[in-house]
Amino acid sequence: MxxxxxxxxxxxxxxxxxxxxxxxxxDTRGVEATSDGxxxxxAVADALLxxxxxxxxxxxxxxxxxxxxxxxxMTLLSTVVRRLGGLGYRVTSxxxxxxxxxxxxxxxxxxxxxxxxxxxxxxxxAVSVKATTTDGLGFIGRDEGIAALATACMERSG
Numbered sequence: 001m002x003x004x005x006x007x008x009x010x011x012x013x014x015x016x017x018x019x020x021x022x023x024x025x026x027d028t029r030g031v032e033a034t035s036d037g038x039x040x041x042x043a044v045a046d047a048l049l050x051x052x053x054x055x056x057x058x059x060x061x062x063x064x065x066x067x068x069x070x071x072x073x074m075t076l077l078s079t080v081v082r083r084l085g086g087l088g089y090r091v092t093s094x095x096x097x098x099x100x101x102x103x104x105x106x107x108x109x110x111x112x113x114x115x116x117x118x119x120x121x122x123x124x125x126a127v128s129v130k131a132t133t134t135d136g137l138g139f140i141g142r143d144e145g146i147a148a149l150a151t152a153c154m155e156r157s158g
Contacts (some may be wrong), residue, residue, distance in 0.1 A: 002089070002154045004051030008042035009099075009147035011139070018103055018146065021096075021112030021129065022074040022119075026103050031146065034063040038073035039148040040096055040112065040129070044120070045073075045080045047152035052084050071119045078119045078131065084154070091120045095128040099140055099147040105131035 012018075016030020020035055021040040031037035035050050060083075061068045068076075081091060094116060098105050105112070109129050117124045134141040 001092075002051040002053075002156065004047040004152050004154075006043040006046030006050060006150040006152070007147065008046065009037040009140075009145055010037045010039055011145040012143070019073070020098060020103075020105065020108065020148075022072075022115040023108045024112045025105065025108045034068050035061070035071040035073050035076065039146055040098060040116070040120075040150070041073035041077045043138050043139070043148040043150035044094055044096060044116065044152060045077045047150040048080055048084055048089075048154065051152050051154045052078070052087060054064065054084075055085070062083075074115060074119055081120055085121075088157045089154045090157065091122060091126075091156055093122070093126040093128075094120060094150060094152045096130070096148055096150045098129070098131040099134060099149065100131065101133050101136070101141055101143045103146055105129065 010031035013030045013032045017024045018026035019038045112129050113127045116127045
């Protein structure tokens with residue numbers, strides 16, 4: 001069994017949409033990012049890469065490479081899952097916490113879980129998505145951005 005943690009945070013912007021786990025959860029603002037800025041997908045991908053001890057999302061998809069401009073983060077996550085599968089790893093469970101002051105996760109939780117389960121090749125009961133606030137503290141508390149923390153468990157075959 002291998003365990004990894006991932007974290008991602010992005011500042012809000014006046015253009016685009018806030019996307020979590022491939023689901024548009026706020027279409028009144030977006031996030032500053034090279035890709036679509038999906039903090040859930042980014043945190044999960046980094047958790048998986050950390051569990052396998054093979055680097056991080058920036059190693060595979062550097063923001064300096066124009067190929068990743070406006071990339072769909074769920075596609076990047078699926079690519080990570082396939083690469084790790086090629087190394088003999090199988091994801092067994094994922095737990096994600098979204099940290100935001102005003103973005104509401106609960107109306108979208110089922111869709112986010114379903115999207116993650118599909119990308120991770122898991123059943124829905126192996127994917128947890130929760131949310132919390134910072135009670136007004138820091139950049140998240142001032143509603144200037146959003147973050148996600150993920151923990152992933154994997155097994156290696158053979």
